[in-house]
Amino acid sequence: MPKPKTLFEKVWDSHVVLHEPNSPAILYIDKHLIHEVTSPQAFSGLREKGLRVRRPDRTVATMDHSTPTIALSLDLIDEMGKKQLQQLETNCREFGVPLYDMQNPQRGIVHVMVPELGLTQPGMTIVCGDSHTSTHGAFGALAFGIGTSEVEHVLATQSLLQHKPKTMRVEFNGQLPNGVTAKDMILALIAKIGVGGGTGYVIEYTGPALRALNMDARMTICNMTIEAGARAGMIAPDDVTFEYLAGREFAPQGEAWDAAIAYWQTLPSDPGAAFDKTISLDVAAFEPMITYGTNPGMGAPIHQPIPAPQDEPDPAKRAALQKALRYMDLDHGESLDGHPVDVVFIGSCTNSRLSDLRAAAAILEDQKVADGVHLLVVPGTETIRRQAEAEGLDQIFKQAGGDWRYAGCSMCLAMNGDQLEPGQYAASTSNRNFESRQGKDGRTFLVSPLTAAATAISGQITDPRTLMK
Amino acid sequence: MQPFETLESVLIPLIHNDIDTDQIIPARYLKVTDKSGLADGLFSSWRYLPDGKPDPDFPLNRPEYQNAQILLAGDNFGCGSSREHAPWALVGWGIRAVISTSFADIFRNNALKNGLLPVTVDARAHAVLVAVSETESTPTVGIDLGSQTLRLPNGDEVTFPIDQFSKMCLIKGIDQLGYLLEHKSQIAAYEKSGQL
Ligand code: SF4
Numbered sequence: 001m002p003k004p005k006t007l008f009e010k011v012w013d014s015h016v017v018l019h020e021p022n023s024p025a026i027l028y029i030d031k032h033l034i035h036e037v038t039s040p041q042a043f044s045g046l047r048e049k050g051l052r053v054r055r056p057d058r059t060v061a062t063m064d065h066s067t068p069t070i071a072l073s074l075d076l077i078d079e080m081g082k083k084q085l086q087q088l089e090t091n092c093r094e095f096g097v098p099l100y101d102m103q104n105p106q107r108g109i110v111h112v113m114v115p116e117l118g119l120t121q122p123g124m125t126i127v128c129g130d131s132h133t134s135t136h137g138a139f140g141a142l143a144f145g146i147g148t149s150e151v152e153h154v155l156a157t158q159s160l161l162q163h164k165p166k167t168m169r170v171e172f173n174g175q176l177p178n179g180v181t182a183k184d185m186i187l188a189l190i191a192k193i194g195v196g197g198g199t200g201y202v203i204e205y206t207g208p209a210l211r212a213l214n215m216d217a218r219m220t221i222c223n224m225t226i227e228a229g230a231r232a233g234m235i236a237p238d239d240v241t242f243e244y245l246a247g248r249e250f251a252p253q254g255e256a257w258d259a260a261i262a263y264w265q266t267l268p269s270d271p272g273a274a275f276d277k278t279i280s281l282d283v284a285a286f287e288p289m290i291t292y293g294t295n296p297g298m299g300a301p302i303h304q305p306i307p308a309p310q311d312e313p314d315p316a317k318r319a320a321l322q323k324a325l326r327y328m329d330l331d332h333g334e335s336l337d338g339h340p341v342d343v344v345f346i347g348s349c350t351n352s353r354l355s356d357l358r359a360a361a362a363i364l365e366d367q368k369v370a371d372g373v374h375l376l377v378v379p380g381t382e383t384i385r386r387q388a389e390a391e392g393l394d395q396i397f398k399q400a401g402g403d404w405r406y407a408g409c410s411m412c413l414a415m416n417g418d419q420l421e422p423g424q425y426a427a428s429t430s431n432r433n434f435e436s437r438q439g440k441d442g443r444t445f446l447v448s449p450l451t452a453a454a455t456a457i458s459g460q461i462t463d464p465r466t467l468m469k
Numbered sequence: 470m471q472p473f474e475t476l477e478s479v480l481i482p483l484i485h486n487d488i489d490t491d492q493i494i495p496a497r498y499l500k501v502t503d504k505s506g507l508a509d510g511l512f513s514s515w516r517y518l519p520d521g522k523p524d525p526d527f528p529l530n531r532p533e534y535q536n537a538q539i540l541l542a543g544d545n546f547g548c549g550s551s552r553e554h555a556p557w558a559l560v561g562w563g564i565r566a567v568i569s570t571s572f573a574d575i576f577r578n579n580a581l582k583n584g585l586l587p588v589t590v591d592a593r594a595h596a597v598l599v600a601v602s603e604t605e606s607t608p609t610v611g612i613d614l615g616s617q618t619l620r621l622p623n624g625d626e627v628t629f630p631i632d633q634f635s636k637m638c639l640i641k642g643i644d645q646l647g648y649l650l651e652h653k654s655q656i657a658a659y660e661k662s663g664q665l
Contacts, residue, residue, distance in 0.1 A: 017659040018652055022633045026652055028659055040502035080500035087502045131551040147553035147579035157649040159656050195487050196545035231574050295487050316543050320486045413496045434491040436514045
């Protein structure tokens with residue numbers, strides 16, 4: 001009997017072109033995703049060296065990070081941002097890379113758009129100059145973020161030099177309570193293992209609570225895997241995966257579809273496959289989560305008091321908590337439940353998919369956003385925007401007093417002008433609460449779309465279960 | 470890429486855990502289309518006071534660290550965004566090595582491709598360095614990449630890990646892309662084999 005393999009090992013092994021002693025493996029890359037911010041220097045590198053893009057057919061580009069959300073025109077952003085986006089257009093034209101530009105009706109945030117098009121498929125290797133490439137692991141792909149030098153490597157050779165990471169299994173057991181979401185599951189995991197807890201690992205998520213999630217929710221979990229330090233999170237493909245992919249533009253069709261399914265069904269980890277580490281969590285006890293600090297690991301259930309620095313035995317961690325609470329202007333000992341906010345942001349590659357918007361709209365229907373609170377809802381792609389509008393979700397957000405926008409990264413990283421003012425508090429469905437991430441000196445509470453919507457109505461951090469019918 | 474063999478420098482203390490790449494170089498500096506000029510944005514959210522003036526207490530602004538090339542950081546340096554602008558900004562400022570107990574995976578990869586050496590030390594050696602930088606203003610350390618040793622200010626030497634391939638590239642100052650390009654025919658054969 002051959003040695004049982006994990007999902008990760010199967011995908012890794014089938015993509016190793018060459019592995020010489022004392023060198024990293026040469027790993028073949030099936031799909032390479034490009035956006036405006038991390039690619040210009042890579043294309044310049046190709047030009048300087050007289051190289052071309054080896055496989056433009058395996059490369060796809062979008063505009064998302066600095067694009068305006070108030071209208072589909074590059075004239076609405078600053079000169080430098082505009083120049084960078086125009087550079088992407090030039091690079092894609094010159095090297096033959098397909099680009100989803102501002103006028104393309106399918107354009108959107110790279111990690112939302114690419115799966116939606118059916119380009120993300122089980123068993124693939126996928127990279128992008130973007131750490132949240134981990135999102136695509138939800139389909140059983142090995143997907144991870146790379147730097148711009150590596151973007152150049154992949155453009156030139158469709159390959160990457162990689163050392164084999166270790167494997168960790170995270171098992172979600174039990175049944176998720178009402179009002180608690182995939183976002184809360186991943187925030188709970190990061191709070192438990194810390195922002196460096198996954199460093200050096202690829203995580204495979206398993207367990208009945210995981211299997212019960214739809215693809216949107218699975219993507220939320222894999223998306224934030226990088227916030228635990230693991231470059232990739234993976235989920236074995238199953239019928240939920242296949243149903244999602246069936247009929248999508250770039251999914252295999254006809255006989256090729258049957259062959260693909262047969263292959264995809266061989267991918268799940270074999271019984272008895274060994275992981276370097278295993279963590280089990282019971283989700284039945286989970287509650288809506290919120291972060292109180294300045295990294296995604298500083299999170300707790302919404303009613304739990306903020307921890308006291310003096311209770312932290314490790315001096316470096318104590319100092320980090322003190323620094324974070326000073327930045328957030330928060331006191332330990334109290335919970336965040338009821339803490340006022342200035343802005344509610346529903347969007348980002350973590351939570352801007354149709355099911356996220358539906359969940360938020362279900363809470364906001366026939367309600368009003370609290371006075372003085374700015375609700376910003378930014379769909380992940382233009383396709384999602386139109387789907388949401390067809391369902392009337394945009395009307396729900398607008399009637400509540402919220403702002404409904406065009407697709408893009410928007411306030412997730414505040415490059416396009418959608419940003420917090422210094423000192424403002426935001427409840428945000430995005431993935432990073434780092435200092436100044438959503439605007440210089442802005443303060444972020446990471447939450448689920450349900451908690452964000454409930455918070456928008458009351459103007460203060462609110463447990464969504466109190467509003468759910 | 471500038472070759473890296475040995476380095477002797479005063480240690481700049483920036484001893485926080487989990488310093489993310491958004492702090493190393495905030496997103497508003499990422500609109501460039503080349504690699505130059507990023508040092509202006511290095512730690513800019515921490516380097517300047519609210520009125521825009523340099524914070525005299527921030528280590529990079531202190532006169533004694535102006536020519537220092539080695540940064541001492543807390544655990545998990547470089548977490549978060551994959552932006553290679555972070556090592557570009559550090560190298561642009563003149564930093565050639567960062568010492569920590571651990572580095573985020575993507576940051577480490579990016580650093581190694583830009584002649585910036587991530588030096589991982591154990592908690593004990595780290596505690597020695599932290600203690601020294603609390604009592605002395607300009608402690609000096611030495612790095613020898615060939616023997617993978619870090620000389621602490623008290624003269625003790627500790628070794629640090631690095632993969633042999635990256636080490637060779639750093640010492641010779643060569644781009645890792647060269648290795649991939651040398652194996653074009655194997656890549657083509659893989660593509661032909663229809664493994665996919
Ligand atoms: S939405 Fe945020 S995290 Fe996602 S790709 Fe855009 S900037 Fe990055």
